[in-house]
Amino acid sequence: MQWLVANRVHGSRHLGVETTYSKAADFDFIPSTGRHWVRYKGAFIRVDRDREAKTVDMSTGSPWETLTLTTLSYWPTLFQDLLDEAKKAALAREEGMTIIYQCYGHEWRPFGSPKRVRPFNSVVLDEGVSEHVHDDVQDFLSTQKWYLDRGIPYRRGYLLHGPPGCGKSSFVSALAGRLGYNICVLNLGDPSMTDDRLAHMLAVAPARSLVLLEDVDFAVGQSKPADPSGPYAGVTRITFSGLLNALDGVIATEERIIFMTTNHYRALPPALVRPGRVDLSIYVGLASRSQLRHMFLRFFPTQEAHAEVFATICEDEGLSMAELQGYFMFFKNKPEECAANIGGWLASRRQVHEEHRAAMQPAQEAPLGSHPVAASPSAPKESSAPAIE
Incomplete structure (x- = not known):
């Protein structure tokens, strides 16, 4: 369909609209359902576009369609050349992109946009x-x-x-x-x-x-x-x-x-x-000194001195790369402030981890026999050990 748009279908009086959402909505006018004519390498090709009324693509919600190309040309490779050209044009739109596939049923389908x-x-x-x-x-x-x-x-x-x-x-x-x-x-x-x-x-x-x-x-x-x-x-x-x-x-x-x-x-x-x-x-472990330094320079190129100070302060803190990236996001263009505030940020991080560690410890139960019991020479001493969960 994109190839037909790029080559301007001749004699088409019926158009449809495809909407592509990115940062702004883009509209492509494409040949609607029905019959159209296009000229390719001197040969006229009839294009019949049929749309299923009840069957839809579960991943996109679009109806299933069939394109039928018919020509009287004696050139046996005409359709192969046309499809090769259309394929190259489609691949060019995905150049520099990574397609993420997920499995739907028993087949792979692209997930979202490239x-x-x-x-x-x-x-x-x-x-x-x-x-x-x-x-x-x-x-x-x-x-x-x-x-x-x-x-x-x-x-x-x-x-x-x-x-x-x-x-x-x-x-x-x-x-x-x-x-x-x-x-x-x-x-x-x-x-x-x-x-x-x-x-x-x-x-x-x-x-x-x-x-x-x-x-x-x-x-x-x-x-x-x-x-x-x-x-x-x-x-x-x-x-x-x-x-x-x-x-x-x-x-x-x-x-x-x-x-x-x-x-x-x-x-x-x-x-x-x-x-x-x-x-x-x-x-793939927690950030080493080399990673700390390279991560700082990744956000603030040429700031070698600040990178060394930053790596020295954070070296033994056990930081993940996700934590580092989150911290750098607060100082996008401020390398001096980023290096100066790291000490306070690490201190608050340690405090949060200590509170989390204390909250995760199992609560100590009351010692057994905490209720008053009459003293008896034959009664065994009550254990003061907490119950084991």
């Missing part, structure tokens, strides 16, 4: 970690023949583990942008996700995509059965053995790159993190 590629250096990991992972992926992509010649399944698995808010998912997004790949997000906590559906979704993942399994530890524990009165009654949710088979079993497909994330590395059994399922395990 996102602008995230700069690779915008995610600050510890010294050399980002480049090490990027180089490993590039090496994998360039050695397909080496894998096939040795009979090794051509797939690669990565595990990013560490505390929340340290940049695991953000790094996958930045890496996809640098590679020119898209991202397929699989939610293992989906109540409708079964072992068969997981294996199928991994098998039909779009080409040039990174598959992201977030919070993979969810499939390790014993998941609660579905509510017998709910919409997923009778559905057997994903199991740990189903996850292992999908990653590295007989049904596992090749030519794919999987990134798994978890905040609870110790909860993962050795069967999941062995080579073949996890080929490279990367710890």
Whole structure:
């Protein structure tokens, strides 16, 4: 349809309107349903646009449509050339974008609008970690023949583990942008996700995509059965053995790159993190001195002196990258104030953490035998230890 708009359909007296919402609403006038004519490379093509009355696309709400192209041209590659040109025009609109796919039923569909590629250096990991992972992926992509010649399944698995808010998912997004790949997000906590559906979704993942399994530890524990009165009654949710088979079993497909994330590395059994399922395990932890310095310079370039002072003050505070970013947002163009106020911010942060830690401690119950009891030589002494929950 966009190609028809760009090439000005001849003889069209009926137009429709497509609305695209961004920061402002954009309108495209497109050929409406019915018959239209377009001239392409000297040949006239009849375009019939038919719209289904009752069937709609569940992801967008738009009715299903059929475009029928008819021509009398003797040129056998006319339609192929037209579709190739339309495809290049469509891809040009997504250049510099990352498409996020999510699974709907048993197929992948784009989720929302394509996102602008995230700069690779915008995610600050510890010294050399980002480049090490990027180089490993590039090496994998360039050695397909080496894998096939040795009979090794051509797939690669990565595990990013560490505390929340340290940049695991953000790094996958930045890496996809640098590679020119898209991202397929699989939610293992989906109540409708079964072992068969997981294996199928991994098998039909779009080409040039990174598959992201977030919070993979969810499939390790014993998941609660579905509510017998709910919409997923009778559905057997994903199991740990189903996850292992999908990653590295007989049904596992090749030519794919999987990134798994978890905040609870110790909860993962050795069967999941062995080579073949996890080929490279990367710890993405709290901010080191190098990360603190680079993060400051990311927001305030050329402020080397302030960056060193900032890194020295924050080095042993156990800050996550999300906390740092939130702090920097208060001082967008004020590096001096940012460095000067960090001490007070850290002090208030420590106080909040202490209060939270105290609130999380179990309440001490009253000692046993606190009620008055008549003294008796044969009565045992009451324990003063609190009850154990």
